[in-house]
Amino acid sequence: MLHGVLDPQPGQLAFALFDDGKLLGKKICIMQPRDASNLPLFVEESLAECGYDLQSVHYWSFGSGPGSFTFLRVVSALGAGWAAANTDFHFRCIPGALAMAKCLDLAEGESGGILYDGRNKEILFFGVKKENGKLFASGEDKIIPGADAAEFFAGKNIKLAAFAKDAAVLRGFLGEQANLLIAEADLSA
Numbered sequence: 001m002l003h004g005v006l007d008p009q010p011g012q013l014a015f016a017l018f019d020d021g022k023l024l025g026k027k028i029c030i031m032q033p034r035d036a037s038n039l040p041l042f043v044e045e046s047l048a049e050c051g052y053d054l055q056s057v058h059y060w061s062f063g064s065g066p067g068s069f070t071f072l073r074v075v076s077a078l079g080a081g082w083a084a085a086n087t088d089f090h091f092r093c094i095p096g097a098l099a100m101a102k103c104l105d106l107a108e109g110e111s112g113g114i115l116y117d118g119r120n121k122e123i124l125f126f127g128v129k130k131e132n133g134k135l136f137a138s139g140e141d142k143i144i145p146g147a148d149a150a151e152f153f154a155g156k157n158i159k160l161a162a163f164a165k166d167a168a169v170l171r172g173f174l175g176e177q178a179n180l181l182i183a184e185a186d187l188s189a
């Protein structure tokens with residue numbers, strides 16, 4: 001069974017295609033909000049590179065953020081349009097932060113966090129934990145004013161991950177001592 005993934009990430013869109021859990025292909029497209037009209041073409045071309053077309057893929061997972069609200073809405077609208085045109089089409093939304101959390105390599109019972117530049121002198125924090133061998137949202141989601149970030153993370157011994165694009169801003173708020181791993185999301189999560 002084919003399963004597609006579209007994850008709007010800071011400044012880019014991640015695509016992946018799986019067949020019964022086996023990765024067939026993945027691709028990143030640098031995309032700003034003004035480029036949203038390119039989204040259907042990017043998906044069509046990415047599927048073609050894997051030897052498929054849109055009608056072949058009936059199951060999709062969409063990243064639901066954190067991220068640009070405009071970009072998240074555009075991806076959701078695309079999925080809603082596909083679903084309206086094809087009753088065999090099924091999709092779900094999952095936090096894109098969970099895909100990135102795989103890079104934290106958390107031990108059983110361990111917690112971590114994914115950080116995003118909130119673009120307004122703030123940090124978006126998405127807490128994750130590992131239970132029964134799987135990653136879950138911890139329920140600790142916060143918008144942290146940059147000036148309060150060092151205090152918020154003081155004494156917390158958790159692993160943190162962020163996109164390279166956000167690293168300089170986040171380190172400015174956190175300082176170099178923060179346990180911040182710069183990584184790319186793993187679409188196989």
